[in-house]
Amino acid sequence: MRIVNRSLRFEIEDHMKQHGYNINQLAELSGINPGNLSMALNGVSRSMTINQLDALGKVFGKVPGWLYELYTEECISDERLSRPRLVSYLVRCAEVGRNDCIDAVVSKILDHSKNVKIIFSAAEKLFYKGRNGEAERFYEIVVSAVKDSFSEMLAMSHYRLFSIATRGTDAEKNWKAVIRFDPFRNRLPENDQLDAVFQLARVCYSLKKWSEVEEYAGELELLSTTLCSQEEIAPKRHPVYYYGMGLLYKAAIAEERGLFELSKKYVLNYANLEWFEPLDESGQNEVERFKTWGKANLYTLEVLTGNERIIDEYADYLASLNRLNDVVAGLNNIIASANKYGFNVDRVLARFSGSIARFDLFNGDPILSDRHLQYRYHKALYAFRQNRVPEGLYETLRCLSLAKQMKKYEDTFHCISLFEKYREHASVEQLKAYRLAVVGEEV
Structure with a gap:
C-alpha cells in the first residue's frame, strides 16, 4: 500500500480512535454499508469514493474538503487512472473551493492529451448544476489544452464559455464573447448548432449589431429547414421556432432601417407558419406564439408609420397579453411614434x-x-x-x-x-x- 493511501486511511482510523468508533458504528453514522466501508478502509478491492470521504468528514465534524489533498491516489496511480472517480473528485473540489487539489490533478493528468476529456466531463457536470463560475475554469483549461481546432469538444467548450459570459447585461463583455465564439459555431455537434446561432443572434440583437443579426437570421432559416429535416437531429426547441426567429429578426432589422413594407412582409410570413413540417404539439405551440407576436408587430408597424387611431387598440391588445416583456416593447413603439409625430x-x-x-x-x-x-x-x-x-x-x-x-x-x-x-x-x-x-x- 502506498504511503499516501496509508496516510488517508491513517487519518480516518486515527479519528475513529479519537471518537471511540468501530467499523459498524461509523458505518451507521455515515450511512455507508459496513462491508463497503471495511473494504475501503482496508484498501481491499475497493477504493474509497469522494462521497464516502465527505460522509466520514461530516461524522467527524470536519469542513467539506477534508483530506482531499490525500485523496488523489484513489484516482491516479502508476498502474491506473479512474476517470469516473476523477470527474467526481474534480467536481467536488470545485464545489468546496479546493483549487489547490484541482491544480495538482490537472498538472498530472494533462501529460496525456486524451485526459482532457476528464476536465471537459467535470466542466459539463458543473455547468448543468448551475455552477457556472466553477465550470468556466475547466472549460478554459480545455480550450488551452485542445490543439485540434475542429474538435467538437473544443467547439462545445467555446459555446459553454459564450453562454456563461453572456448571461449579464455588460455590452462590452457580451460583444467580446460573440467574437470569441463565432468561428466555432459550425463546428458544434449538429444538435447544438441551431440554438447556438440563435443565441448569437439574440446577443447581437441586444447590442444592435444589425449586420451580424442579419447573417445569423439567414443561418437560422437555412439550418432549421435543412439540418432538422434529419429525424435524428433534436435541437432544444422545435425547428419552427428557429425558423420563425430568423424571420422575426429580419423584420426587426427592416423596421430599424425604416423599410416598413419589407418588415411587414416578414411579419406576415412568421405569423403564418402552419405550413412548416413536421409539426407536433410543441411545434403548434410555437406557431401560435408567432401568431401572437405577428399581430403585435403589425400594430407596431401601423403606429411607427403614424397611425394614431390605432394606438388605443394596440394598448388594448398589449393589456390582453398581460406579459411585461410585451408591454415594454409595445410602449417603446408607442412613445417613439408619439415623439416622431407629436402624439399625446x-x-x-x-x-x-x-x-x-x-x-x-x-x-x-x-x-x-x-x-x-x-x-x-x-x-x-x-x-x-x-x-x-x-x-x-x-x-x-x-x-x-x-x-x-x-x-x-x-x-x-x-x-x-x-x-x-x-x-x-x-x-x-x-x-x-x-x-x-x-x-x-x-x-
Whole structure:
C-alpha cells in the first residue's frame, strides 16, 4: 500500500480512535454499508469514493474538503487512472473551493492529451448544476489544452464559455464573447448548432449589431429547414421556432432601417407558419406564439408609420397579453411614434403605470434590459416635448444609469448630450446624481 493511501486511511482510523468508533458504528453514522466501508478502509478491492470521504468528514465534524489533498491516489496511480472517480473528485473540489487539489490533478493528468476529456466531463457536470463560475475554469483549461481546432469538444467548450459570459447585461463583455465564439459555431455537434446561432443572434440583437443579426437570421432559416429535416437531429426547441426567429429578426432589422413594407412582409410570413413540417404539439405551440407576436408587430408597424387611431387598440391588445416583456416593447413603439409625430399618449402611459414600475425586474436579461433603457430615453424625450422638464431630466438620469451599468457607450453619450441640453433646469439633487453617474463623484 502506498504511503499516501496509508496516510488517508491513517487519518480516518486515527479519528475513529479519537471518537471511540468501530467499523459498524461509523458505518451507521455515515450511512455507508459496513462491508463497503471495511473494504475501503482496508484498501481491499475497493477504493474509497469522494462521497464516502465527505460522509466520514461530516461524522467527524470536519469542513467539506477534508483530506482531499490525500485523496488523489484513489484516482491516479502508476498502474491506473479512474476517470469516473476523477470527474467526481474534480467536481467536488470545485464545489468546496479546493483549487489547490484541482491544480495538482490537472498538472498530472494533462501529460496525456486524451485526459482532457476528464476536465471537459467535470466542466459539463458543473455547468448543468448551475455552477457556472466553477465550470468556466475547466472549460478554459480545455480550450488551452485542445490543439485540434475542429474538435467538437473544443467547439462545445467555446459555446459553454459564450453562454456563461453572456448571461449579464455588460455590452462590452457580451460583444467580446460573440467574437470569441463565432468561428466555432459550425463546428458544434449538429444538435447544438441551431440554438447556438440563435443565441448569437439574440446577443447581437441586444447590442444592435444589425449586420451580424442579419447573417445569423439567414443561418437560422437555412439550418432549421435543412439540418432538422434529419429525424435524428433534436435541437432544444422545435425547428419552427428557429425558423420563425430568423424571420422575426429580419423584420426587426427592416423596421430599424425604416423599410416598413419589407418588415411587414416578414411579419406576415412568421405569423403564418402552419405550413412548416413536421409539426407536433410543441411545434403548434410555437406557431401560435408567432401568431401572437405577428399581430403585435403589425400594430407596431401601423403606429411607427403614424397611425394614431390605432394606438388605443394596440394598448388594448398589449393589456390582453398581460406579459411585461410585451408591454415594454409595445410602449417603446408607442412613445417613439408619439415623439416622431407629436402624439399625446399620457393616457396609455397612465394605463400601464403599474407595469412600468416593474421594468427594473429586467435587470440581467440583455434584450429586456436594453428595452427598458430605450423606454427611459424615449420617455425623457417625450417629457421634454410636453414641456415637463423635471420629469425629462429624471428619465434621462434613469437612462444614463442603465447605460453605464450595461456599458452601452453610445447610449451613455446620448444621455449626457440630452442632460446637458437641459442642464440649467436641473435641481441640485439632479446635478449631484448626474456628476456621480458621469465621473463617479459628487459636486
